[in-house]
Amino acid sequence: MALDSDAQRDFKIVGTRVTRPDGVDKVTGKARYGADISAPGMLHGRILRSPHAHARILSIDTTGAMALKGVKAIVTSADLSRPEDNFFADIGDNCLANEKALYDGHAVAAVAATDKATAKAALRLIKVDYEVLPHVTDVDAAMAPDAPVVHEGRADETVAEGYSQNVTSHFEFGHGDLEAGFAKADKIIERSFKTAATHQGYIEPHACLASLGADGRGELWCCTQGQFNVRTMCAELLGIQASQLRVTASEIGGGFGGKTTVFIEPVALALSRKAGKPVKITMSRDEVFRATGPTISSSMDVKIGMTSDGRITAGKANLRYQGGAYPNGTVEFGAQSAFAAYDLAAVQTLGWNVMTNRPKEAAYRAPGAPVAIYAIESVVDELCQNFGLDPLDVRIKNAARKGTLSSYGPTFNDIGLVATLEAAKAHPHYSAPLGVNQGRGLSCGFWFNFGGNTSVSLHLNSDGTIGVVEGNPDIGGSRASISMMAAEELGISYDKVRTVITDTNSIGFNDVTDGSRVTFAVGLATIKAARAAIKEMCSRVAKIWGIDEEAVIWEDGAAKPSGPNAGDFDPMTLADIAAVADNTGGPIAGHHEGNADGAGVSFGVHLVDLEVDPETGMTTVLRYTVFQDAGKAVHPDYVEGQMQGGAVQGIGWALNEEYIYGEDGRLQNPGFLDYRVPVASDLPPIETVILEIPNPGHPYGVRGVGETPIVPPLAAISNAVSRATGVRMAELPMSPPRILKATSAKV
Amino acid sequence: MKNLHISTTVNGDEKEFICGSDETLLDVLRDRLDLTGAKEGCGTGDCGACSVTLNGRLVCSCLVLGAEADGAEIETIEGMAVGDNLHVLQRVFIEKAALQCGVCTPGILVATRALLERNPDPSDTEIRYWLAGNLCRCTGYDKIVKAVQIAAAEMRSA
Secondary structure, eight states: OOOOTTTTSOOSSTTSOOOOTTHHHHHHTOOOBTTSOOOTTOEEEEEEEOSSSSEEEEEEEOHHHHTSTTEEEEEOGGGSOOOSSHHHHHHHHHHSOOSEEOSTTOEEEEEEESSHHHHHHHHTTOEEEEEEOOOOOOHHHHHSTTSOOSSSSOOOTTSOTTSOTTEEEEEEEEESOHHHHHHTOSEEEEEEEEEOOOOOOOSSOOEEEEEEOTTSOEEEEEOOSOHHHHHHHHHHHHTOOGGGEEEEEOBOSOOTTTTSSOSSHHHHHHHHHHHTSOEEEEOOHHHHHHHSOOOOEEEEEEEEEEOTTSOEEEEEEEEEEEOSSSOOOHHHHHHHHTTTTBOOSSEEEEEEEEOOSSOOOOOOSSTTHHHHHHHHHHHHHHHHHHHTOOHHHHHHHHBOOTTOBOTTSOBOOSOOHHHHHHHHHHSHHHHOOOOTTEEEEEEEEEEOOOOEEEEEEEEEOTTSOEEEEEOSOOSSSHHHHHHHHHHHHHTOOGGGEEEEEOOTTSSOOOOOSOTTOIIIIIHHHHHHHHHHHHHHHHHHHHHHHTSOGGGEEEETTEEEEOGGGTTSSOOEEHHHHHHTHHHHTSOOEEEEEEEEOOOOOEEEEEEEEEEEOTTTOOEEEEEEEEEEEOSSOSSHHHHHHHHHHHHHHHHHHHHTOOOOBOTTSOBSOOSTTTSOOOOGGGOOOEEEEEEOOOOTTSTTOOOOOSSGGGSTHHHHHHHHHHHHHSSOOOEEOOOHHHHHHHHHHHO | OOEEEEEEEETTEEEEEEEETTOBHHHIIIIISOOOSSOOSOSSSSSOTTEEEETTEEEEGGGSBGGGGTTOEEEOGGGTSBTTBOOHHHHHHHHTTOOSSOSSHHHHHHHHHHHHHHOSSOOHHHHHHHGGGSOOSSSTTHHHHHHHHHHHHHHHHO
């Protein structure tokens, strides 16, 4: 759907900072999250997990556990269906290990009992006979031909000879003559980088309440980013029909991509079916770290050539991502996005996806992009230092703009990168003085954004108010934005609209809340639904007035006669029309179902000042400013919130967060004490500058904003640390010991 | 394991419950008293989502035993608003968009009220250090700190 020709109009509601409809529930403790619900006769489920990084499961003896008073059901992978499709089979195997346990924390069996303590005691009575196998957790080690193999036979045809079977797919993007490009350069820098895996770190652990009967009918309540996705996966894994499983999404306590799949839901359903009672499962934080979430970890080589006046002549990157114990595709996004900010004549990115004995990777905000762009932006910064060039000038000089052939194939339409860079250049932050041991860093960031399948219903109530029904869990205030767009389109006040997120049996299919898609795609569907309702209202009014439908226009929340009939009748407001709907044909509604395209890509630039303590290697972030193109900021508070939250997650990734594995292949820091996410006292205010370069693919110009902000911090912080210390950093996180090691090596 | 009979006061109301000697105050609040406003984010006192006050002292209820509530006065997020009147902090958090997913919000509000009772005019740094035990993964804390300052100013002038 194209940008409205009057998109530069003065919006009445879009762009204001109204209060969110779920606010009161969330500040009073009334809002119900995954673990906040119970059912009569409910059992408590608990999961037994592998203590080994890699082991064959020879046998599971549940007799002792079943004999414990209060134990009502025990399930293993034999209690789940085995879909033929590898995608679903892998998800099932990840929920309950089949034949082999593939990582420390891999679920092996589950028990349902009358209370939590009994369930916990029962786990200790399940006897699993393991044959421990050699393991591998490092990406480079896993690629070596003699590495322990996680799964046999999963490499696709894109993988060349000579790699271990852990390498499952290969991607290649780019254009132009690399050799000729590098020949034109006055300086070429080649560097290798490594980044650790991180976790999304949502504060709410996964939780669900499941009820499945012998008749194949079920109810599932869970915290998820997509109830329809949960339904599809659970129906496959339980061998039941989608129509018979109603999934309701709870309020969600953070997701960031990590709640786009299933872990405990099929297990709870299987337990419930076996026990004939509802079963609730809540993960502990230890389980969340060991068995859900993490991102890829990476090993990367980058080579970039530049002329002495700052023109990039060629760029090449090799990216190796491990995504845990199953094949994944994340390196494709990394390879596509690595050089997206640049207009290059010669560019090539190669990527390899690799399996290791770690948890199955889940999406995390712009999956694959932050680490790839970290590596590119680090080398670009080093080239700027080499020539003594201003790093913003160099980026403006090489920036992708409208008409640029992107490094991953498409030609860019209207994009906001140059405007964003220029805003950063003009901002007082960029010229503020720096002190001793302080450095300033910056980086560009990029994300594709997504549209996807969306269904929205909008109905008029007889009192002139509006109900909007949609199917995408609200992670950061989207219900407010959807209500705002409905009100804007209909010309009524915001408080007359209530948007609710419904279950899988009450509206058509919706893709997951991911890809920064909700405000864009659900917003677009809401606008289309409102326009359908307006058309119907105009038709009703035409009947009342006895004039042609085309002679009725919608303006300022009312139907008005136009053309030759202009002024013949008093306008009828939405409330007037709703009040007489009974007599003009019955209830009035509008709806839209479609697969939204036109999600505009999003660019951002982050500026950071920090200080590194030479004695301890400790980094303190002093000032941070985020510049991002939002297309049109529907609710600026929540756009800023995305920019700030993403930036801080990126700061954590850059400085502290890290999955640490021991020689035994076990995760050593599965808790918030040792896996350190940023806390309030670590941070300065996060300043934000929203730019609005309208997305041609949305009637109001909206772009997704949620993912781009996690992309630039990694390189921005690394560039600032490198400038502050005089040592080029090439590994994340830059924890104090690592910085100290690098700086002492310099002396 | 022997169950214990506990008498306590929660948000001004007298409550009695039976609990196991190993049950935490958080378990008791959520599972036995049906007060699910306090959340379990970690169960190890690292995230602050379960913050309540026990005899006026800010605690992680996951680190307190249910039995320790005997004879004590507990305040939870459910007791913060009076009837339909939100506490200033609650109202300002909504107005200033100081929450996104909202799961850390009850703990942050309880902790912040405890701060402002002790220090009605905190600096940004004092707010940030006081809230260092309350993890928020969505907001980056910026709007939270700003909302606390606005609410504190309003409470001082009231």
